[in-house]
Amino acid sequence: RKEVEQDPGPFNVPEGATVAFNCTYSNSASQSFFWYRQDCRKEPKLLMSVYSSGNEDGRFTAQLNRASQYISLLIRDSKLSDSATYLCVVYQAGTALIFGKGTTLSVSS
Amino acid sequence: EPEVTQTPSHQVTQMGQEVILRCVPISNHLYFYWYRQILGQKVEFLVSFYNNEISEKSEIFDDQFSVERPDGSNFTLKIRSTKLEDSAMYFCASSALGDQPQHFGDGTRLSIL
Secondary structure, eight states: OOSEEEOOOOEEEETTOOEEEEEEESOTTOOEEEEEEEOTTSOOEEEEEEOTTOEEETTEEEEEETTTTEEEEEEOSOOGGGOEEEEEEEEETTTEEEEOOOEEEEEEO | OOOOEEEOSEEEEOTTOOEEEEEEOOTTOOEEEEEEEOTTSOOEEEEEEETTEEEEEOTTOOTTEEEEOOSSSOEEEEEOSOOGGGOEEEEEEEESSTTSOOEEOOOEEEEEO
C-alpha cells in the first residue's frame, strides 16, 4: 500500500522551461500537505505548504485537490539551481509526515 | 534563521554496538521527530515526541530504539545492538505545532560495519 505516490522522473528540462510534478495520496483523512526539496545527500528543506485554494511563491505554484487526493507543483522559468529531488509530503495526525519517494529534476543550460 | 542542529555528522560503528545521535531542535518548537533515509530510498518516520513523551512511533521504532530529552535543549536517539541494516541518514526535525511544517537538521550519516 503506497501512501504517497510520485512519478520518480527524472525530469530533464532546459533553463527557462516550465515543469509540473504530480502526487497522489491514499489517506483521505490527511490534514496538511507540503512540498519539500532535497539535494543529494542533504536534508529535506521545506519549499512550500499546499492549500486547497492553491498558493504561489514566486516561480512556484502548488495546488491541492482533496476530492481527487491529488497535489501538484508547477515550476516556471526553471533555473539551474532548481535541480533537486522534490518530495511530496502529507501530514496525518498520529503518523507525522509521510513522504513520497520524490521526483528528480535536472535543469540544464 | 533558527535551525535544527545534529551531531555527529557521520558516525561509524561496529555491528552490535550502541550509538547515540544528538539533536538540538529549534528553541521555541514543541514537537520533535526522528526520521531515517536509507540510501536511495524515501524518508521514513520513526518517532515523534511531545511534552516529554513519545506521541507516535512507526513499526520501525522497535525495542532497539529509544529517545530522550535529557535537558531543555537536546533530543537524542539511541540505537542498541546496531545491525548492518541500520546504516542510513538519520534526520531530526522539529515543529512549533503538530500539523505545522517541520524543519530538518542536516542529518547524521550512520555507517554500521
